Each structure stands twice: as C-alpha cells, then as structure tokens.
Amino acid sequence: xxxxxxxxxxxxxxxxxxxxxxxxxxxxxxxxxxxxxxxxxxxxxxxxxxxxxxxxxxxxxxxxxxxxxxxxxxxxxxxxxxxxxxxxxxxxxxxxxxxxxxxxxxxxxxxxxxxxxxxxxxxxxxxxxxxxxxxxxxxxxxxxxxxxxxxxxxxxxxxxxxxxxxxxxxxxxxxxxxxxxxxxxxxxxxxxxxxxxxxxxxxxxxxxxxxxxxxxxxxxxxxxxxxxxxxxxxxxxxxxxxxxxxxxxxxxxxxxxxxxxxxxxxxxxxxxxxxxxxxxxxxxxxxxxxxxxxxxxxxxxxxxxxxxx
Ligand code: 13P
Ligand code: SF4
Numbered sequence: 001x002x003x004x005x006x007x008x009x010x011x012x013x014x015x016x017x018x019x020x021x022x023x024x025x026x027x028x029x030x031x032x033x034x035x036x037x038x039x040x041x042x043x044x045x046x047x048x049x050x051x052x053x054x055x056x057x058x059x060x061x062x063x064x065x066x067x068x069x070x071x072x073x074x075x076x077x078x079x080x081x082x083x084x085x086x087x088x089x090x091x092x093x094x095x096x097x098x099x100x101x102x103x104x105x106x107x108x109x110x111x112x113x114x115x116x117x118x119x120x121x122x123x124x125x126x127x128x129x130x131x132x133x134x135x136x137x138x139x140x141x142x143x144x145x146x147x148x149x150x151x152x153x154x155x156x157x158x159x160x161x162x163x164x165x166x167x168x169x170x171x172x173x174x175x176x177x178x179x180x181x182x183x184x185x186x187x188x189x190x191x192x193x194x195x196x197x198x199x200x201x202x203x204x205x206x207x208x209x210x211x212x213x214x215x216x217x218x219x220x221x222x223x224x225x226x227x228x229x230x231x232x233x234x235x236x237x238x239x240x241x242x243x244x245x246x247x248x249x250x251x252x253x254x255x256x257x258x259x260x261x262x263x264x265x266x267x268x269x270x271x272x273x274x275x276x277x278x279x280x281x282x283x284x285x286x287x288x289x290x291x292x293x294x295x296x297x298x299x300x301x302x303x304x305x306x307x308x309x
Pocket of ligand 1: 024038039040041113127128129171199212213214215
C-alpha cells in the first residue's frame with residue numbers, strides 16, 4: 001500500500017510539474033520521497049529558484065508561507081493545513097507594531113519561524129544557519145529580535161557591542177529539553193559529543209560541544225572523528241544523520257524530542273493535497289510584498305560577498 005502510494009505520488013508529481021521539499025524534521029518516509037531535503041534556509045532558496053509550477057512543502061506553515069512570499073507565481077501546497085509552528089504563533093503583527101513604537105530606532109529582525117504578518121513589519125529575516133553571518137553585516141546598534149528568545153540570546157552573545165530587545169517566544173519542543181537528560185546520556189556514552197540547536201535554553205547550550213542549525217549539526221557529526229553524538233534537537237534529524245553516518249551512533253536525550261506539527265505529513269494527505277490542489281498558500285498581496293523585503297535582505301546578507309547595508 002505504502003509503496004503503491006509513493007509510486008502514485010511520484011507519477012502525479014510529474015503530471016502536475018511539482019517539486020517536493022521536506023525539512024529535516026519530517027518523517028523519514030517523506031524525506032525519502034522528497035526532491036530536496038534541508039534546513040529552513042536551504043529550502044527557502046530552493047523554493048525561490050526551482051522552476052516547477054507547484055511546490056509541495058512538507059514542513060510547517062511558516063516555511064510554505066516563505067515559499068509563497070518568494071515565489072508568488074508558483075502554487076504552494078502543504079500536505080496538512082494545520083501544521084503550524086507554536087513559536088511562530090507567539091508573535092503577531094499587531095503586538096510587534098506596539099513594541100516598535102517603544103523602540104523607534106531599533107532594526108527589526110525576525111527568525112524565519114514567524115508569520116507573514118510579522119515579517120511584513122521587519123527589516124530582515126534570519127535562519128539559525130545564517131543568523132550570525134547576517135548580523136555581522138548589520139551596522140545598527142539596537143536590534144529587536146523575535147520571536148525566539150533563546151536564539152536571540154544566543155546571537156546576542158556574539159555581538160556584545162549591540163543592544164538586543166528580545167521577544168519572549170520559544171519552541172515548546174526545544175525549550176523543554178532537559179540538562180539532566182543530556183548529562184545522563186553523557187554518563188552512558190562518555191566520549192559522546194553534545195550537538196545542540198540554538199532554540200535550546202542557555203543551560204543546554206552551555207554544555208554543548210557544538211551549537212548550530214539542523215544542517216550545521218548534520219555537517220558537524222559527519223565531519224567529526226567521533227562515533228557517538230547526543231543530539232539536542234527534533235528527532236526527525238536522525239534520518240539524515242544515520243543516512244550520512246551509518247556507522248555512528250546518535251542518542252536523543254530523554255528518548256523523545258518530537259515536533260507534532262512536523263509529523264502531520266502522511267502519504268495519504270500528501271497525495272490528496274497534490275491530486276486536489278488542497279491547502280494552497282494564499283497571501284494578501286500587500287502583506288506578501290512587505291514580507292518579501294525581509295526575506296530578500298536575508299538572502300543578500302547571507303551571500304558570500306554581502307556588504308554592510
Ligand atoms: P533549521 O533552520 O535549523 O532547519 O531549524 C528550523 C526549525 O524549525 C527548528 O525548530
Ligand atoms: Fe516550530 Fe519548534 Fe516545530 Fe521548529 S520544532 S517547527 S520551532 S514548533
């Protein structure tokens with residue numbers, strides 16, 4: 001049944017001139033059938049540059065929204081309309097406008113994990129893999145960062161000369177990763193390296209051997225000589241980690257770190273959405289155009305030859 005449905009999806013994909021994008025947190029079977037798998041920065045570039053008419057985005061809403069912002073003439077679909085990001089929903093455009101009134105001089109930076117409404121009121125977007133490089137290219141002294149207080153705090157540690165105004169948002173999944181669970185794993189696997197996503201709290205980042213995005217964690221584990229790694233991020237990443245490193249061992253502290261929304265993709269809803277054009281991303285054109293500026297600035301400032309703006 002599963003294999004038949006995969007065949008049908010691949011056939012339909014050709015007929016519809018569609019491309020399937022999947023984030024590293026998606027279920028393994030989705031990553032296997034996708035054309036492109038990656039972190040949120042990479043997928044935003046693929047969404048912008050791909051030539052297919054339809055993008056099936058297997059991820060969460062802000063990722064599909066970003067694809068539509070960048071590629072308004074493509075049809076962007078999601079397998080499941082309710083796959084959201086609890087962190088992105090912790091900031092609204094209205095609340096941001098209120099805070100901006102208090103800090104009129106601040107340069108406003110959003111994590112890509114934010115709604116199109118929020119992006120529309122920001123100067124710049126970043127992802128966890130691009131944030132440090134991008135912020136180096138921002139001369140402003142006062143930075144407002146939202147919605148992730150943990151990523152914001154992590155970034156601020158690299159720029160002591162700047163003042164950061166941090167929103168109080170967080171990822172429910174990363175924020176609850178426990179230091180005790182990591183230390184327990186370390187007890188069991190003495191030489192294991194601890195690789196941590198910057199959405200984790202400071203007490204977790206402080207015991208990390210490496211802090212970085214999903215692609216950064218995969219790169220680190222792949223290039224490192226060690227054989228054992230404790231992975232403090234969503235467990236969907238294990239699929240790519242094991243695929244690239246079949247002889248290495250990976251341990252998730254507390255045994256489970258799962259983003260329920262990332263796991264809403266099934267073969268059935270993916271097939272149904274592709275066949276019937278379901279869950280299409282539709283954005284208000286005024287909001288889209290305003291939000292585009294923050295994503296375009298992200299791509300410009302993350303590029304190799306980025307200059308100060
Ligand atoms: P990456 O950009 O590291 O893939 O992270 C996306 C995300 O949602 C992390 O929770
Ligand atoms: Fe959002 Fe957290 Fe899920 Fe990432 S893991 S998509 S930040 S809820």
